[in-house]
Amino acid sequence: MRVEGDNMVPRGNATDGEVVRDTASFEQAQEQQKRLVIGYALTSKKKKSFLQPKLEVLARKKGISFVSIDQDKPLSEQGPFDVVLHKLLGNEWHNVIEDYQQKHPEVTVLDPPGAIQRIYNRQSMLQGIADLNLADCDGMICVPKQMVVLKDTSSSANEVEEAGLKFPLVAKPLLVDGTAKSHQLSLAYDRLSLADLEPPLVLQEFVNHGGVLFKVFVVGDVIRVVRRFSLPNVSNCEEDKVAGVFQFPRVSSAAASVDKTDLDPRVAELPPKPLLEGLVRELRSRLGLRLFNIDMIREHGSKDVFYVIDINYFPGYGKMPDYEQVFIDFFMSLPQAKHNKRQCVKSGIEM
Ligand SMILES: Nc1ncnc2c1ncn2[C@@H]1O[C@H](COP(=O)(O)OP(=O)(O)OP(=O)(O)O)[C@@H](O)[C@H]1O
Numbered sequence: 001m002r003v004e005g006d007n008m009v010p011r012g013n014a015t016d017g018e019v020v021r022d023t024a025s026f027e028q029a030q031e032q033q034k035r036l037v038i039g040y041a042l043t044s045k046k047k048k049s050f051l052q053p054k055l056e057v058l059a060r061k062k063g064i065s066f067v068s069i070d071q072d073k074p075l076s077e078q079g080p081f082d083v084v085l086h087k088l089l090g091n092e093w094h095n096v097i098e099d100y101q102q103k104h105p106e107v108t109v110l111d112p113p114g115a116i117q118r119i120y121n122r123q124s125m126l127q128g129i130a131d132l133n134l135a136d137c138d139g140m141i142c143v144p145k146q147m148v149v150l151k152d153t154s155s156s157a158n159e160v161e162e163a164g165l166k167f168p169l170v171a172k173p174l175l176v177d178g179t180a181k182s183h184q185l186s187l188a189y190d191r192l193s194l195a196d197l198e199p200p201l202v203l204q205e206f207v208n209h210g211g212v213l214f215k216v217f218v219v220g221d222v223i224r225v226v227r228r229f230s231l232p233n234v235s236n237c238e239e240d241k242v243a244g245v246f247q248f249p250r251v252s253s254a255a256a257s258v259d260k261t262d263l264d265p266r267v268a269e270l271p272p273k274p275l276l277e278g279l280v281r282e283l284r285s286r287l288g289l290r291l292f293n294i295d296m297i298r299e300h301g302s303k304d305v306f307y308v309i310d311i312n313y314f315p316g317y318g319k320m321p322d323y324e325q326v327f328i329d330f331f332m333s334l335p336q337a338k339h340n341k342r343q344c345v346k347s348g349i350e351m
Pocket residue numbers: 144170172182183184185204205206207208209213229230231250251252253295297309310312
């Protein structure tokens with residue numbers, strides 16, 4: 001049923017086709033249908049990067065409002081919320097949101113804390129990905145060989161050899177906790193250098209990939225891929241016969257994507273769409289997450305062999321092209337928004 005002009009709404013008791021001006025019920029229904037309240041618990045850095053003015057303005061036009069959650073007050077005494085969007089660290093918040101989720105099954109929690117916890121551990125993060133059934137998806141998804149070192153790295157040299165890992169190895173803190181420290185990565189070139197590393201960590205084989213990384217952003221069912229600069233192939237470093245361990249900067253989380261015009265197309269060509277769709281479909285169901293990104297690299301010299309090296313919960317979406325509209329569509333696709341819309345149609349009013 002269409003609304004024609006402002007405040008012209010069809011009413012249950014109107015005869016067929018009769019349309020009467022009824023401002024009060026129209027505005028009430030408009031308020032009812034359009035309101036989607038999203039409570040958010042984010043760090044100030046994340047609020048600044050995610051809740052940008054353009055997103056808030058576009059959201060408001062769709063009747064979506066963002067309400068900041070007061071972390072010093074009981075969550076159940078706040079709201080009511082249709083959706084809770086959160087990215088805070090620490091077990092205390094984990095318990096708060098888990099308890100809230102139990103008490104409020106009608107609220108969409110983005111995302112369930114248990115699912116987030118799994119990718120905050122770099123071992124469980126990648127578990128099972130190499131076994132995904134992605135046949136006929138125009139490519140292959142692998143995970144670099146890796147092993148966990150929980151303590152005493154001096155004995156890890158033998159374990160590395162027994163595990164068949166080849167140097168250089170990327171040393172990554174085992175747990176991701178949002179601190180800069182959990183992003184302090186190093187490249188270890190030889191056995192002796194392992195003793196200089198600080199456990200607990202993951203040692204992951206370095207995979208040559210031509211210096212370009214694909215960041216695959218996922219928002220519900222939407223996939224957006226951007227290219228980022230990455231580490232150069234080790235073969236360049238091997239010629240220098242380097243040994244030891246070298247910490248390297250966060251090369252790939254730059255805001256600017258890579259302009260592919262000056263890159264070797266064999267390196268810069270995006271992963272095949274069927275492969276990305278298959279991988280995201282599998283990961284969404286296995287991880288139980290809706291907001292994440294996947295760091296993928298193409299094995300240097302191959303056309304369609306890709307490695308997943310990292311998965312991030314609620315990443316820097318503000319750097320994703322067109323993120324505002326993607327999120328508006330996503331929020332409007334949530335059950336609460338659909339329910340509100342159904343309510344309005346039931347009362348014979350649709351905007
Ligand atoms: N196995 C690997 N082979 C080749 N390069 C790698 C490998 N692991 C990491 N890198 C390089 O190091 C960068 C950072 O690695 P990773 O993404 O695992 O760290 P991170 O701290 O989780 O980063 P962020 O969360 O900011 O994406 C990658 O973007 C890539 O450039």
